[in-house]
Amino acid sequence: MRVAFIGLGTMGEPMALNILKAGHEIVVNNRTKNKEELLAAHGAKRAITPQEAAREAEVIITCLSDTPDVEQVVLGDNGIIYGAQVGSVVVDMSTISPEATCRMADALSKKGIKMVDAPVSGGSEGAMHGTLAIMVGGDSLDVAKVLPVLKAMGTTITHVGPIGAGQITKSINQIIIAGVYVGVAEGMALGLKAGLDMEKVVQAISQGAAGSWVLSNRAMNMINNTYPLGFRVRLHQKDLGIALETARKLGVTLPVAAVVDQIETAVIANGYGDEDVSAVARSIREQSGIR
Numbered sequence: 001m002r003v004a005f006i007g008l009g010t011m012g013e014p015m016a017l018n019i020l021k022a023g024h025e026i027v028v029n030n031r032t033k034n035k036e037e038l039l040a041a042h043g044a045k046r047a048i049t050p051q052e053a054a055r056e057a058e059v060i061i062t063c064l065s066d067t068p069d070v071e072q073v074v075l076g077d078n079g080i081i082y083g084a085q086v087g088s089v090v091v092d093m094s095t096i097s098p099e100a101t102c103r104m105a106d107a108l109s110k111k112g113i114k115m116v117d118a119p120v121s122g123g124s125e126g127a128m129h130g131t132l133a134i135m136v137g138g139d140s141l142d143v144a145k146v147l148p149v150l151k152a153m154g155t156t157i158t159h160v161g162p163i164g165a166g167q168i169t170k171s172i173n174q175i176i177i178a179g180v181y182v183g184v185a186e187g188m189a190l191g192l193k194a195g196l197d198m199e200k201v202v203q204a205i206s207q208g209a210a211g212s213w214v215l216s217n218r219a220m221n222m223i224n225n226t227y228p229l230g231f232r233v234r235l236h237q238k239d240l241g242i243a244l245e246t247a248r249k250l251g252v253t254l255p256v257a258a259v260v261d262q263i264e265t266a267v268i269a270n271g272y273g274d275e276d277v278s279a280v281a282r283s284i285r286e287q288s289g290i291r
């Protein structure tokens, strides 16, 4: 298929590479131009604007930071809406507001352009290995059309409902991992203070009921107090903001997510917002006097 990919960040760059490797034609666009070079070296075309990237594409993928960024790239000056062909499908793989997603889908549909929301989980590792979990919202025919491209990036692809349903599913994912990150951080702090060999502790418990992706992949960050990316704390806090807003509208209480939001505020205020989200352990370690 002819694919446009806009947003070559931590996630977007390896996802676009996997699309290329699967044999699709691809044109890339990134705000910071030098980030297009790796893809270009692998055979991707480059476009100066999102509008230009969208022009020839059947499927137009965005993987950007936050809601206003996607709105800018889709609807703003030189945006996708001014370049995309009638019948093409915009697939937004960023994690953003479900409400804004529905509003953008409405604006695009007035021009005969379709939209699917397809946020992902699985971290930078999943993006690199093409093993992301992809939560898809949209019309069945549109989802079927983009499936071959999604398959190049993920192994668990689930059509969960209409447009916006992918983003709500992603919120559920972020609420659950919020508690898990802080739970693992608290466990690691207790073990460090008790003077245990924490590598052995992780080995001992990771196959049991406490086992999780966070324990297996991020506990060592917390033990070593180094937090390479990964997934930025500030992006996870952005996701919790979306979840808390959706929950308030629906009348759902999220007490643990609200506390983790506060812990992340402290981590960001101390200058660690661009570290991996496992840096929530900084807060627990510091409060526990672990240097």
Ligand code: NAP
Pocket: 006, 007, 008, 009, 010, 011, 012, 030, 031, 032, 035, 063, 064, 065, 066, 068, 069, 070, 072, 073, 093, 094, 095, 096, 120, 121, 122, 123, 124, 230, 231, 232, 235, 236, 239
């Ligand atoms: P990132 O490394 O910060 O990359 C963000 C990308 O968005 C960059 O290409 C950036 O361009 C572009 N961008 C941001 N604002 C823009 C704007 N206003 N106009 C044009 N381009 C803009 O973020 P990421 O980690 O790849 O995350 C991307 C999305 O995936 C986020 O919604 C995040 O929540 C989600 N996600 C991330 C992970 C993870 O583990 N990292 C996992 C699951 C989901 P520049 O290069 O010019 O800055």
